[in-house]
Amino acid sequence: MISLYYNHLITHMKNRYGLKETIPTPIETIVTRWEDEPFSGGSYSYIPVGSSQTDIQTLAAPERSLTFAGEACSMEGHQCVHGAYMTGQDAAFEILSAITTQMNRDLVGSK
Numbered sequence: 001m002i003s004l005y006y007n008h009l010i011t012h013m014k015n016r017y018g019l020k021e022t023i024p025t026p027i028e029t030i031v032t033r034w035e036d037e038p039f040s041g042g043s044y045s046y047i048p049v050g051s052s053q054t055d056i057q058t059l060a061a062p063e064r065s066l067t068f069a070g071e072a073c074s075m076e077g078h079q080c081v082h083g084a085y086m087t088g089q090d091a092a093f094e095i096l097s098a099i100t101t102q103m104n105r106d107l108v109g110s111k
């Protein structure tokens with residue numbers, strides 16, 4: 001099945017972009033089946049009429065030690081993969097900072 005998609009993609013790229021050279025076989029391919037996604041059914045957030053970007057900030061605000069990430073938490077990349085990615089990076093940074101701060105406090109406290 002993967003080779004079917006791959007062949008279709010390569011044919012499309014060659015026709016669309018006029019590629020003449022051989023395109024290397026990918027190491028791995030992933031086909032997303034949004035409709036089979038059990039928890040979301042293939043959905044993403046949207047801002048309905050009457051809402052604002054403030055709602056995104058409210059949604060993204062940490063709750064004590066609980067940090068949130070995902071496209072719905074992103075002001076710049078809301079609804080998109082890059083928004084999910086960037087908020088994931090931010091959340092990881094927040095968590096690392098909190099751990100480092102606590103470790104430093106423990107070190108100072110133990111002296």
Ligand SMILES: Cc1cc2nc3c(=O)[nH]c(=O)nc-3n(C[C@H](O)[C@H](O)[C@H](O)COP(=O)(O)OP(=O)(O)OC[C@H]3O[C@@H](n4cnc5c(N)ncnc54)[C@H](O)[C@@H]3O)c2cc1C
Nearest residue numbers: 034038039040042043044069070071072079080081082084
């Ligand atoms: C059909 C479609 C086409 C798209 N096309 C594009 C595009 O071309 N470009 C683009 O940038 N973006 C596109 N998007 C949007 C993009 O896919 C999303 O913005 C991105 O996947 C969001 O990532 P996320 O990590 O925030 O959430 P998700 O990728 O939705 O991840 C959330 C995860 O949490 C899991 N989950 C939910 N509830 C629970 C629970 N209670 N317990 C455990 N796990 C749970 C879900 O199963 C899911 O795996 C598209 C989306 C769809 C549906």
